[in-house]
Amino acid sequence: MNALPLPAVLDARRFRDVLGHFPTSVVAITTATPDRCPHGMIVGTFTSVSLEPPLVSFLADRSSSTLATIRQTGRFCANALAGNQEPLSRRMSTRSGADRFEGLEWQPSPLGNPVLDGIVAWVDCTVVQIVEIGDHHLVVGRVSELKIESVRTPLLFFRGGYGDYLASATLLMDRLVGWW
Numbered sequence: 001m002n003a004l005p006l007p008a009v010l011d012a013r014r015f016r017d018v019l020g021h022f023p024t025s026v027v028a029i030t031t032a033t034p035d036r037c038p039h040g041m042i043v044g045t046f047t048s049v050s051l052e053p054p055l056v057s058f059l060a061d062r063s064s065s066t067l068a069t070i071r072q073t074g075r076f077c078a079n080a081l082a083g084n085q086e087p088l089s090r091r092m093s094t095r096s097g098a099d100r101f102e103g104l105e106w107q108p109s110p111l112g113n114p115v116l117d118g119i120v121a122w123v124d125c126t127v128v129q130i131v132e133i134g135d136h137h138l139v140v141g142r143v144s145e146l147k148i149e150s151v152r153t154p155l156l157f158f159r160g161g162y163g164d165y166l167a168s169a170t171l172l173m174d175r176l177v178g179w180w
């Protein structure tokens, strides 16, 4: 039997290019050790999973240091970043662990995870399952508390760049009467 040709998706660049055309949210996943030392990373893979029971999830690279800490603490908080928090996202996705929270204001969630100032909403979770999938781990959390913090618009990620959300109604008003 002839060997099948390699699927085009195995070309890493093409895979990233095409998947980069699917917009994502920008979420800071945070946790803190019992001595209140904060840890966190940015993900674009946060999603709700189930209502009954209330479950959410995100995917972490298998090499993620934040994932290693979450395995120890057994809990995390998902912080939905606001449209003006691009600098915070850059800092939390590039700087080394300890520097990520330098100068950042945060309050502990009911479970003790960092809730960052200025975000849109947060979801506090206990880890119920971590499943290895390809080169990532799917982290599933059971929601123990959640809250909308502000009516700010969310930060988005698309084609390798950041953007703010604008409702269609706002865009329409701008095109029709230049209201924005």
Ligand SMILES: Cc1cc2nc3c(=O)[nH]c(=O)nc-3n(C[C@H](O)[C@H](O)[C@H](O)COP(=O)(O)O)c2cc1C
Residues within 6 Å of the ligand: 026, 040, 041, 042, 043, 044, 045, 046, 059, 060, 061, 063, 064, 065, 066, 067, 089, 092, 093, 094, 097, 157
């Ligand atoms: C918009 C955006 C989305 C990201 N999404 C993910 C993701 O879903 N999973 C992941 O493992 N890394 C993601 N990253 C990369 C991590 O934030 C980055 O590798 C970080 O340094 C990981 O930190 P850690 O290794 O200390 O946990 C994303 C980065 C950005 C800017």
